[in-house]
Structure formats: structure tokens, C-alpha cells
Amino acid sequence: MKLILLGPPGAGKGTIAKALMKHDGSVQISTGDILRAEIAAGSKLGQMAAAAMNAGNLVSDDIIMGIMEKRLNEDDCQQGFLLDGFPRTMPQAEALTVLLGKMGIELDCVLLLDISNDVIIDRLTTRRTCTNCGEIYNIKSKPPKVEGICDVCGHDEIVQRDDETLEAIENRLQVYQDQTAPLIDYYQQRGNLVKSDSSDLEDVMQVLQTRCLKQ
Numbered sequence: 001m002k003l004i005l006l007g008p009p010g011a012g013k014g015t016i017a018k019a020l021m022k023h024d025g026s027v028q029i030s031t032g033d034i035l036r037a038e039i040a041a042g043s044k045l046g047q048m049a050a051a052a053m054n055a056g057n058l059v060s061d062d063i064i065m066g067i068m069e070k071r072l073n074e075d076d077c078q079q080g081f082l083l084d085g086f087p088r089t090m091p092q093a094e095a096l097t098v099l100l101g102k103m104g105i106e107l108d109c110v111l112l113l114d115i116s117n118d119v120i121i122d123r124l125t126t127r128r129t130c131t132n133c134g135e136i137y138n139i140k141s142k143p144p145k146v147e148g149i150c151d152v153c154g155h156d157e158i159v160q161r162d163d164e165t166l167e168a169i170e171n172r173l174q175v176y177q178d179q180t181a182p183l184i185d186y187y188q189q190r191g192n193l194v195k196s197d198s199s200d201l202e203d204v205m206q207v208l209q210t211r212c213l214k215q
């Protein structure tokens with residue numbers, strides 16, 4: 001599959017991408033994960049990206065396009081790729097169209113996870129993460145078995161991430177509205193947008209199978 005996953009933060013793009021990878025061997029490409037790995041490695045690119053990321057702003061289009069051109073040319077992408085968190089601005093979307101044209105690649109479709117702000121805010125403000133092993137909980141739908149203790153590693157610090165406070169989420173939703181939502185029209189006009197108003201894997205598969213993938 002060659003897909004772009006579009007949708008607000010917390011819509012479930014990463015979860016869907018991981019499930020689809022198992023389905024047909026396509027690779028998930030998350031620009032957020034690539035940037036975090038560059039920061040952890042202390043690379044020059046990581047240093048350039050860190051300031052913008054820490055401030056909750058977007059990293060520059062030039063840096064992102066440099067990363068993506070290199071990544072899409074790697075061998076594992078031939079089987080298919082699931083773009084998660086990219087493109088995120090109009091210049092990135094336009095540059096991607098040019099890049100894919102140059103590479104002779106056609107997308108199957110752009111999948112929009114059309115999830116309302118209320119659902120996103122509820123989902124993200126109730127999310128908690130173990131500071132030791134990264135296991136994710138939800139105080140409403142998936143609390144740890146013993147309050148405050150991680151089921152997986154037994155650690156006793158299960159916290160709300162800084163970028164999952166109400167204020168931070170509202171800022172991320174605003175950035176999405178301003179910079180990324182215009183891509184919905186762009187892809188609709190190009191004729192390859194499909195929408196799912198649910199982030200359940202079964203519902204998403206149904207949409208992909210009936211409206212996107214050529215049998």
C-alpha cells in the first residue's frame with residue numbers, strides 16, 4: 001500500500017499505520033519518530049529540529065523534505081509505505097507530489113481520519129504513559145490493574161505527557177487547523193482522498209478495501 005495518513009494529532013494515525021504494516025509489509029514512515037531518533041543521536045539535523053519541536057512548532061519544510069527524499073529512496077519502501085505525520089503543510093504536499101512524480105510512484109490514496117476535536121481532546125487528556133517503559137494507559141478505558149503501577153514493568157510513575165495537557169493539545173489542534181487541514185482540499189481536488197470517521201482498524205480496513213485499494 002502507498003498511503004498518506006492524514007488527520008489531527010491523536011486521530012490514531014500511528015496505531016493504524018502499525019496495524020497496516022503487519023497486513024501487507026508496507027513500512028510506516030513517521031517524521032516525528034525520525035526526528036526524535038535524530039535528536040537522541042545528537043545529530044546536526046536533530047539539533048536543528050529540537051528547538052521547533054520543543055516549542056510545539058513545526059520543523060522547517062526544507063529539513064522535512066530532505067529527510068523524506070532520502071527515506072523514500074530506501075529499498076524497504078518498494079513494498080509500500082504509510083506516511084504518518086507527513087506531509088503536514090501545503091509546501092510539503094506540493095513538494096511530495098513533485099518528488100513522487102520524479103520517482104514514478106503513484107499513491108493508492110490519502111486516508112483522512114476525520115475525528116472531531118471533542119473526541120481527540122477526551123482521548124489525549126485521559127492518556128497516561130509509564131515513564132520507564134513507555135506503556136500507554138487511559139484512565140477511562142485502560143487503567144493500570146493497580147492504580148499508579150505499570151502492568152508491564154512495575155514502575156510507579158505513570159504520567160500525563162507535557163504535550164498531552166489540555167493547553168498543549170489545543171495548541172496542536174490549532175496548528176493542525178492552520179497548517180495541515182488545507183491539505184484535505186488539495187487531495188480532494190486531486191481525487192485521491194478517502195475518509196473514515198472512525199479510527200477502529202476494522203472500519204478503516206473497510207474504507208480502504210471498498211474505496212481505495214485496486215483489487
Ligand code: ADP
Nearest residue numbers: 009031032033052053057058059064085086088
Ligand atoms: P504529533 O502528531 O503528536 O504532533 P509527531 O510525532 O507526528 O507528533 O510530531 C512531533 C513533532 O515533530 C511535531 O510537533 C513537529 O514539531 C515535528 N514534525 C513531525 N512531522 C513533521 C512534519 N511533517 N513537518 C514539520 N514538523 C514535523
